[in-house]
Every structure is written in C-alpha cells, then in structure tokens.
Amino acid sequence: MIITVISHFHPVLVHLPIGILLLAILFHGLSSKEKYATLAPAIPIAYLVGSLTAILSCITGYLLSGTGEYDETTLNLHRWMGILVAFCSAAGYLFARNKNGLQLKYVSIVLLVLLTVTGHLGGTLTHGEGYLWKTVSADTKDSTVAIKPIANAQEAVVYKEIIQPMLQTKCYNCHAATKQKGGLRLDTQDWILKGGKNGKVLVAGNIDSSEVYKRIILDPVEEKHMPPKGKPQLTEQERLLMQWWIATGTDFTKKSKDLQQTPAIKSALSSLEKLATVATKRTDVPETTVSKANESTLDALRKYSVTILNISDNSNWLSANFVNCKKWNSDIEKQISGLKDQLIWLKIPNAQLETSSWKTIAGLTNLRRLSAEHSNITDQDLKQLNGLSQLQYINLVDTKITAMGLQQLKGNNNLTNIYIGRTGIHTQDYTMLKTAFPKAVIDTGSYAVPFLATDTQQLHPKAK
Amino acid sequence: MSRDHQRIIQEANALYMQQQTRRHFFKDCVTGMGAMAFGSVLGGCDWLASKDANSIHSNPLMAHAPHFAGKAKSVIYLHMAGAPSQLELFDFKPDLMKLDGQDCPQSLLEGKKFAFIRGVPKMMGPQATFKQYGESRAWISDHLPHLSTVADEISFLKAVQTDQFNHGPAQLLMHTGTPRLGRPSIGSWVTYGLGSENNNLPGFVVLTSGGKNPDAGKSVWGNGFLPSVYQGVQCRTEGDPVLFLKDPAGMDRDLRKASIDAINEANKLTYEEYQDPETVSRIAQYEMAYRMQIEVPETMNINNEPAYIHEMYGTKPGQACFANNVLLARKLVEKGVRFVQLFDWGWDSHGTEENLAIDFGFVNKCRATDKPITALLLDLKQRGLLDETLVVWGGEFGRTPMLENRDGKKNPFKGRDHHTEAFTMWMAGGGIKKGFSFGETDEIGYSAISGKVTPHDIQATILNQLGFDHEKLVFPFQGRSFRLTDVHGKVINEIVA
Numbered sequence: 001m002i003i004t005v006i007s008h009f010h011p012v013l014v015h016l017p018i019g020i021l022l023l024a025i026l027f028h029g030l031s032s033k034e035k036y037a038t039l040a041p042a043i044p045i046a047y048l049v050g051s052l053t054a055i056l057s058c059i060t061g062y063l064l065s066g067t068g069e070y071d072e073t074t075l076n077l078h079r080w081m082g083i084l085v086a087f088c089s090a091a092g093y094l095f096a097r098n099k100n101g102l103q104l105k106y107v108s109i110v111l112l113v114l115l116t117v118t119g120h121l122g123g124t125l126t127h128g129e130g131y132l133w134k135t136v137s138a139d140t141k142d143s144t145v146a147i148k149p150i151a152n153a154q155e156a157v158v159y160k161e162i163i164q165p166m167l168q169t170k171c172y173n174c175h176a177a178t179k180q181k182g183g184l185r186l187d188t189q190d191w192i193l194k195g196g197k198n199g200k201v202l203v204a205g206n207i208d209s210s211e212v213y214k215r216i217i218l219d220p221v222e223e224k225h226m227p228p229k230g231k232p233q234l235t236e237q238e239r240l241l242m243q244w245w246i247a248t249g250t251d252f253t254k255k256s257k258d259l260q261q262t263p264a265i266k267s268a269l270s271s272l273e274k275l276a277t278v279a280t281k282r283t284d285v286p287e288t289t290v291s292k293a294n295e296s297t298l299d300a301l302r303k304y305s306v307t308i309l310n311i312s313d314n315s316n317w318l319s320a321n322f323v324n325c326k327k328w329n330s331d332i333e334k335q336i337s338g339l340k341d342q343l344i345w346l347k348i349p350n351a352q353l354e355t356s357s358w359k360t361i362a363g364l365t366n367l368r369r370l371s372a373e374h375s376n377i378t379d380q381d382l383k384q385l386n387g388l389s390q391l392q393y394i395n396l397v398d399t400k401i402t403a404m405g406l407q408q409l410k411g412n413n414n415l416t417n418i419y420i421g422r423t424g425i426h427t428q429d430y431t432m433l434k435t436a437f438p439k440a441v442i443d444t445g446s447y448a449v450p451f452l453a454t455d456t457q458q459l460h461p462k463a464k
Numbered sequence: 465m466s467r468d469h470q471r472i473i474q475e476a477n478a479l480y481m482q483q484q485t486r487r488h489f490f491k492d493c494v495t496g497m498g499a500m501a502f503g504s505v506l507g508g509c510d511w512l513a514s515k516d517a518n519s520i521h522s523n524p525l526m527a528h529a530p531h532f533a534g535k536a537k538s539v540i541y542l543h544m545a546g547a548p549s550q551l552e553l554f555d556f557k558p559d560l561m562k563l564d565g566q567d568c569p570q571s572l573l574e575g576k577k578f579a580f581i582r583g584v585p586k587m588m589g590p591q592a593t594f595k596q597y598g599e600s601r602a603w604i605s606d607h608l609p610h611l612s613t614v615a616d617e618i619s620f621l622k623a624v625q626t627d628q629f630n631h632g633p634a635q636l637l638m639h640t641g642t643p644r645l646g647r648p649s650i651g652s653w654v655t656y657g658l659g660s661e662n663n664n665l666p667g668f669v670v671l672t673s674g675g676k677n678p679d680a681g682k683s684v685w686g687n688g689f690l691p692s693v694y695q696g697v698q699c700r701t702e703g704d705p706v707l708f709l710k711d712p713a714g715m716d717r718d719l720r721k722a723s724i725d726a727i728n729e730a731n732k733l734t735y736e737e738y739q740d741p742e743t744v745s746r747i748a749q750y751e752m753a754y755r756m757q758i759e760v761p762e763t764m765n766i767n768n769e770p771a772y773i774h775e776m777y778g779t780k781p782g783q784a785c786f787a788n789n790v791l792l793a794r795k796l797v798e799k800g801v802r803f804v805q806l807f808d809w810g811w812d813s814h815g816t817e818e819n820l821a822i823d824f825g826f827v828n829k830c831r832a833t834d835k836p837i838t839a840l841l842l843d844l845k846q847r848g849l850l851d852e853t854l855v856v857w858g859g860e861f862g863r864t865p866m867l868e869n870r871d872g873k874k875n876p877f878k879g880r881d882h883h884t885e886a887f888t889m890w891m892a893g894g895g896i897k898k899g900f901s902f903g904e905t906d907e908i909g910y911s912a913i914s915g916k917v918t919p920h921d922i923q924a925t926i927l928n929q930l931g932f933d934h935e936k937l938v939f940p941f942q943g944r945s946f947r948l949t950d951v952h953g954k955v956i957n958e959i960v961a
C-alpha cells in the first residue's frame with residue numbers, strides 16, 4: 001500500500017533531477033566565462049543534489065513499473081536510460097569536485113542527451129505514443145466533433161467507422177499499445193475481446209454485464225468512472241452508439257443498416273452524416289465574404305428608423321428591418337440600392353410601397369430572405385422579384401397576391417420556404433404550386449385550434 | 465539627445481532609486497493599493513468604454529450584431545411558475561403505476577432532502593392517460609389534447625436537472641444562472657447583447673398571469689449589475705399596459721417632447737460631470753418612454769385582432785389571463801421585441817388544497833394553457849416566424865414520483881413534492897430540431913439516466929440559437945468578467961437542427 005503511494009510520486013520527483021542537472025550543466029557551461037566564474041563553486045553541489053534526486057527517481061520509477069500497465073519495450077528503455085542518468089550525474093559530481101574539467105564536459109554533453117531522451121520516453125509512457133505532436137484542440141476542446149463525419153452512416157461498418165474512432169480519441173491513451181491500465185487494451189478486436197486483468201469487459205448483447213459500458217454510465221464522481229474525471233468524456237451521442245453496438249452483439253464487421261435500430265439510434269446515425277455536410281453552416285448566409293458597407297449609407301437609413309446591422313460580429317453581410325418605416329421615399333430607395341451587395345435579409349412587414357420601391361427591392365440581387373407580410377405587394381411587383389435568384393425564404397402572408405402571381409417566381413430553384421397564408425391563393429391552387437416549387441416547403445396557413453368543451457370547463461371535486 | 469544628457473538622467477534616476485527606502489515602498493504601496501481598488505470600482509462602470517466609446521450620444525438599446533448568425537431572432541419563454549408535474553404531462557412511466565400506493569423504497573430516500581416529504585411517502589402512479597403522437601411518437605398525456613397535435617414541432621428535454629428544491633432559488637437559477645440574488649436575468653443578457661430591433665418598444669417584456677408574481681420576485685427579470693436599461697419591462701394585461709405612460713390631461717405631445725429634451729439636456733451635463741452609466745440609462749428610458757407612448761398601447765391592444773385569432777388562442781379581451789399574454793407575446797415578437805418572458809403562477813401541485821391538487825387545480829391549469837400555447841406555435845408557423853422565434857416551456861424543477869405527505873401526514877388532495885433530479889422542458893422553433901426527444905429517466909421517473917441537462921445548458925442553448933457563444937457574452941463587474949452561465953453550461957447540440 002505505502003509502496004504504491006510512494007511509487008505514485010515518480011512523475012513528480014523526476015522533475016527534480018531534470019531541473020537541477022540542467023542547471024548544473026548550464027552553470028558549468030557559463031562558468032568558463034570570466035564574468036560568471038563565481039558560479040563555479042555551485043557546480044559540484046548541483047551535481048550532487050541532481051544525482052541524489054535521480055537515484056530517488058530511479059527507485060520510485062522501479063516501484064511504479066511493477067504495476068505492469070506499460071508497454072514493455074518503452075519501459076525497458078526508459079528504465080535503463082534513467083539509471084544511466086543517475087550514474088552519469090554521480091560521475092559528474094566526482095569530476096566536478098576533483099575539478100576534472102575535460103571529463104566533466106563530456107559527461108555534461110552525454111547527460112544533456114540522456115535527460116532529453118529519458119524525459120521524452122517517460123512522457124510517452126504517461127500520455128501515450130506521439131503525444132508530443134498531437135494537437136490538443138482536436139479531442140479536448142469540442143467534443144461534439146470527436147467522431148469524424150461519415151458520408152453515409154447507414155453504409156458504414158459500425159466498429160471500424162463509428163466505434164473505433166471513439167475508442168481512439170477517448171480510450172487509447174491508457175488502453176492501447178503504450179499503456180494498458182488494468183491490463184486492458186482496446187486497440188484491436190482480439191485485445192478488446194480478451195478483456196483486462198479482471199476478466200472480460202464486453203458481453204455481446206448485454207449492456208448490463210458489460211464492464212466497459214457500466215464504467216461509462218457510472219456517475220463521473222465515482223473513481224471507477226471511465227474515462228476518468230478530467231479526461232475528455234464520451235458525448236451523449238457516443239454513449240448511445242456504444243450502447244447500441246454492445247446491445248446488438250458487439251459485431252466487428254457488420255454495417256449500420258444490418259443492425260437493429262431504434263428511432264434514437266437512427267437520429268444519432270443521421271447526425272453523424274450531418275457533421276459531414278457541416279450542419280452548423282446555415283444556407284441563408286453566403287459562403288463568400290463581402291466588402292464593408294458604406295457607413296454613411298447605414299447612418300442615413302437609421303435616420304428613417306430602419307434597424308440595419310451586420311448579421312454577425314465578423315461578417316459584412318447585412319440584415320435590415322423596416323418595422324418602423326412603412327413608407328419609402330426616393331432617398332430610402334437610393335440608399336438601400338447602395339447596399340445591394342451586402343443586404344441578404346430584408347424585413348418589410350406592413351410596408352405600403354410604391355411600384356418604384358418594389359423595383360428597388362428587385363434590384364437587391366443578393367437577398368436570401370424577404371419578409372413582406374401584410375404589405376401591399378401585388379402580382380405585378382412579384383413579377384419583378386423574379387430576378388432575385390438567390391432568394392430562399394419569402395413571406396407573403398396576408399397580402400393580395402394570387403397563385404398566378406406566385407407562379408412568376410417559378411424559375412427560382414433556390415426557394416425553400418414560401419409562406420402564403422391569408423392571400424388570394426386558394427386550396428385548389430396548392431397542387432399546381434407544389435409542382436412549380438418542388439423543393440420548397442409551402443406554408444398555406446389557416447391553422448385552427450378546435451374548441452374543446454374541456455378548454456373552458458373547470459374540474460372540481462364532487463360535493464359530498 | 466546626446467550621450468551626456470542620457471548619463472545625467474541615468475545618474476539622477478540612480479540617485480532617486482537610492483533614496484527609495486522600505487518606508488517609501490510602503491508609503492507608495494498605500495496609494496498604489498488605493499489606486500488599484502479605485503480602478504476596480506471604476507471597472508464596474510466601464511461598460512460604456514468597452515462597448516462604444518461615445519455612448520452618451522447613442523442609444524444603449526440600439527441593435528447589435530451577435531457573435532455569429534443566429535437562427536433565432538427572438539425568444540418567447542413560457543415559465544410555468546411553481547413547477548408543473550412532468551409525470552402527468554410528458555414523462556410516461558407505466559411502471560410507476562404498478563407501484564401506486566406502495567411505500568417508497570428506502571433507496572430513493574436515503575441521503576435525499578425534500579421540501580415537504582417527511583418519513584416514508586407512498587408512490588403515486590401517473591394521474592393521466594398517455595398516448596404517442598405525431599411521426600416522432602412523442603408521449604403526451606390527455607391533459608394536453610391540443611399540444612399533442614403539434615408534437616412534431618417540438619424538441620423535448622426529458623432529463624433536466626437542477627440543484628435547488630425551493631421555488632425562489634430554483635427560478636433564479638433558471639433565469640439568472642445562480643440561485644442567489646444579484647445577477648442579470650437571461651432576457652437582460654440578451655437585450656444587452658442584441659439591443660432591440662424596434663426602437664419604439666422595450667427589448668425585453670415580461671407578462672405575468674395566474675394571480676401572483678413568481679416566488680423569486682422581480683429579480684427573475686432584473687438587470688442585476690447590467691445597466692438598468694436592460695431590465696425586463698413588466699406590462700400589465702388590464703388597464704394601461706405600462707403605468708404612467710399616458711400624458712396627463714392638458715399636456716400635448718410637443719410639450720412632452722420639449723420637457724423630455726430639457727430633462728435629458730440636464731442629464732447629459734450630469735453625465736459629463738459624474739460619468740455614471742445609470743444617467744445614460746435614464747436618458748434612454750425617457751426617450752424610449754416618449755416613443756413608447758404611441759407604439760405600446762397599439763401593440764398591447766389585442767382588441768383589434770381578428771376573430772379567428774381570438775378563437776385560436778381562446779383569449780378573453782379585457783381580462784388578465786395566460787391566453788391574452790400568449791397572444792401579446794406573439795404580437796411583440798412580430799414587432800421586433802427580443803425577449804418575451806411569460807410567468808404563469810399556480811403550478812405548485814402539492815395537494816394541500818383543491819387549486820394545488822394534481823387531479824383538480826393542475827388539470828385546470830393545463831386546460832387554461834394548452835390551447836393558447838398550441839395556438840402560439842401554429843400562429844408563429846403560419847406567419848413564417850416560428851423558424852426565427854425560439855419558444856421555451858418549463859418550470860423551475862419537476863415533481864416527485866411519490867405522493868406528498870406533508871410533514872409525515874396525508875394531504876387532503878393528491879399532490880407531488882418538488883423534485884430536482886429529473887423533469888421535462890421543451891423547446892420549439894428558432895433552429896431547434898422538430899419532433900425530437902432528448903434524455904431519459906429511469907422506470908419511475910425519479911432520476912435522469914441519460915441526456916442530463918442543467919439550467920446552465922438550457923441558457924447556453926438559448927444564447928447559441930440567438931447567435932451568442934455563452935462563454936463570450938460577458939460583462940465586466942467588480943474586477944472580473946461575468947457571464948450568464950457562470951463557469952458552467954454546454955450547448956445542447958443534440959437538439960439543435
């Protein structure tokens with residue numbers, strides 16, 4: 001027990017010889033210069049303390065290696081290099097004390113190399129193979145993208161494309177070639193099935209008996225929870241997929257579509273695909289960038305109570321809301337035309353515009369969203385808007401437009417959302433519009449919430 | 465400068481340094497410390513400098529761009545104050561029915577603390593019939609016959625957890641990110657970050673119903689340490705929506721304008737002298753009140769709405785009721801108000817009286833809110849606004865699977881105690897997945913087993929939908945940056961479309 005605790009001090013202790021010996025080497029190097037000659041008396045004592053702490057590190061290291069959780073080859077190398085460090089530093093002390101300058105120089109150089117290599121090997125043992133060049137951000141910062149996007153999740157081999165990448169980012173650090181905590185390796189099929197020193201960790205088809213899964217869902221404050229507290233945790237989606245993989249029999253070759261799926265799994269799988277298409281990017285914002293709009297134009301419009309601003313801090317694309325500016329004059333028309341490159345979202349609810357103003361809007365060719373609900377837009381005005389080829393969303397709720405008017409936008413293949421509730425468009429026109437805009441969701445409104453007797457009745461206990 | 469000059473200066477410096485004794489050091493330290501302390505005091509006031517150098521001339525409620533292009537432009541938050549029972553609405557637990565009337569197992573009581581349950585309570589099965597609705601097959605009880613028709617618009621969060629089991633602290637946690645007083649509410653943070661799309665209306669409006677304000681009081685829509693211009697404006701649903709907004713008899717609008725201009729001139733001088741940001745707030749509030757005089761009565765008047773809308777929402781013009789508030793919320797959002805917060809009091813179904821009985825008062829609360837909420841979702845949808853309006857529904861915690869036995873005695877009616885470990889909330893619109901359910905509870909709905917989310921996660925998600933990184937929307941106060949989610953919160957990406 002006490003020995004185990006002492007052995008745990010190894011990763012802390014090793015920093016003493018590293019620091020002290022580097023200092024000794026530095027002092028030795030500097031003391032040859034006249035200016036730093038006063039450092040010379042400190043060299044022997046630095047080597048002495050360095051070598052003593054190095055020996056202490058060797059002892060604790062030896063105790064730690066007994067746990068058998070590390071890769072043998074790396075461990076052996078680290079062990080012998082460490083012992084060499086202790087020897088060399090002791091030799092360094094002797095040479096320094098006896099003022100054998102030349103010998104000390106050679107020992108210092110060897111020691112420098114040894115320290116670097118031993119330290120690196122120790123790091124490999126603790127943090128896993130290739131820890132040095134690994135980018136930190138990939139697996140710790142944004143855990144939602146831990147699983148790489150998959151083009152077609154239903155066609156993916158579950159183990160290889162979904163489970164293994166998860167194990168790789170969340171488990172391999174302690175359960176793979178370089179380190180086998182609890183004697184467990186999770187990097188190949190054989191090792192996974194073999195289990196750890198306490199036996200099997202997976203029971204095909206039974207999540208309740210599978211140690212791996214039990215550890216994952218354990219409360220994170222419990223010592224046995226995996227991954228350990230402080231390490232990147234499995235996301236909710238990853239946990240769900242892991243559960244599914246074990247419950248369906250821990251198959252290593254089958255594809256997603258061959259395994260039984262609940263709706264939750266289906267949606268988790270499809271969200272894996274979504275990452276591939278970068279779901280976070282919205283379609284109603286152009287991918288390209290644009291130059292900054294003229295500040296004086298913006299200010300001029302703000303004088304008319306127009307709310308106009310960038311769609312986000314780091315973007316020059318503009319959105320404008322005319323909720324407090326229902327009538328336009330020629331100056332507004334002129335100013336807004338000046339923003340034709342940047343303006344992508346336009347709200348003109350309740351607008352009462354002249355034909356010329358609608359013509360101005362028709363010239364805003366970058367528009368993605370146009371909200372013209374309750375406005376005086378007519379079929380003629382709508383015809384002009386045909387040129388807005390980027391338009392995706394158009395809101396014409398409570399206007400005078402008819403089916404014939406809306407048909408004029410037929411050529412626009414980007415339209416995905418069309419709102420036409422309470423317009424001159426009738427039920428019999430819907431099928432025609434559906435064929436005219438096959439890609440769009442056409443919302444015809446007129447939803448009703450029926451009256452139920454219970455809506456207004458109060459429930460009371462029966463009088464006794 | 466010649467070398468000689470430099471030498472002289474160097475020598476002078478050296479001489480000066482020699483004269484610096486320990487005494488000097490301590491003496492200087494005192495003023496130094498004082499300066500540092502003073503700096504942090506001023507730090508609390510530097511919101512102007514950090515946001516806009518010459519804010520005195522600009523409106524603090526002017527619209528601002530968010531961190532990234534958000535999917536939602538506004539939020540309607542429907543808070544059912546008192547905490548509705550998830551076990552009678554969305555979290556269907558047939559196994560709990562089998563345990564109905566049996567003693568609660570010790571394992572569920574050990575080490576737990578309840579607000580009113582003492583000793584060993586009995587379990588109580590769901591007091592409602594459940595069915596699955598929509599393509600998403602969402603479980604919804606027969607208490608909500610209308611909402612079940614729009615199940616496919618909603619994302620349910622079935623495993624919300626909180627750590628406060630009393631109303632006040634739990635409501636504060638839900639709305640301000642901490643169970644203690646003093647922090648800004650979520651609506652204040654949003655208006656601070658985004659400003660208002662409509663200069664003639666407040667950015668953050670609060671409407672209450674159910675006869676009482678929420679237990680936590682007005683702090684749940686307070687501005688905390690943010691300038692007071694960002695606090696929620698509570699509008700009344702009967703009489704004048706905002707008190708003292710009307711001009712007194714005999715004062716015309718021009719005279720009003722002239723007097724406000726004069727007052728603001730004086731306030732500007734005061735600001736130049738004392739640099740207190742509250743003075744800027746006051747100037748902005750005077751100006752907004754003047755603009756609101758016309759716009760507010762118009763927007764807050766539901767009498768002009770067509771008959772089909774009144775039928776849809778089940779509104780009762782002239783009365784204070786939840787349905788009216790819901791319709792107002794839609795009108796306000798349509799006009800560009802950022803955050804509309806509704807509080808409906810009366811969901812605290814302990815079973816201590818008829819109004820708070822799970823089989824009477826609770827059912828009546830469901831009946832009074834089901835139709836308007838459903839109408840809100842459908843009305844926003846048919847107006848093309850649902851995609852950019854985030855609707856959030858929930859209480860401050862949930863209710864126990866056990867029958868409440870207040871102080872160890874039987875209550876006159878059936879009821880459930882406060883429960884923190886698992887309850888249901890839902891979100892719809894504003895870029896949230898349609899027809900989705902996230903999180904699970906155990907067989908009896910006692911604890912969350914997967915998809916746990918906290919009030920901070922919900923706040924982070926609301927800010928995310930509006931285009932904010934909740935870790936970056938900060939305000940410097942008392943020497944450090946504060947944020948709504950404090951040091952917690954993770955966006956619930958699973959429900960984001």
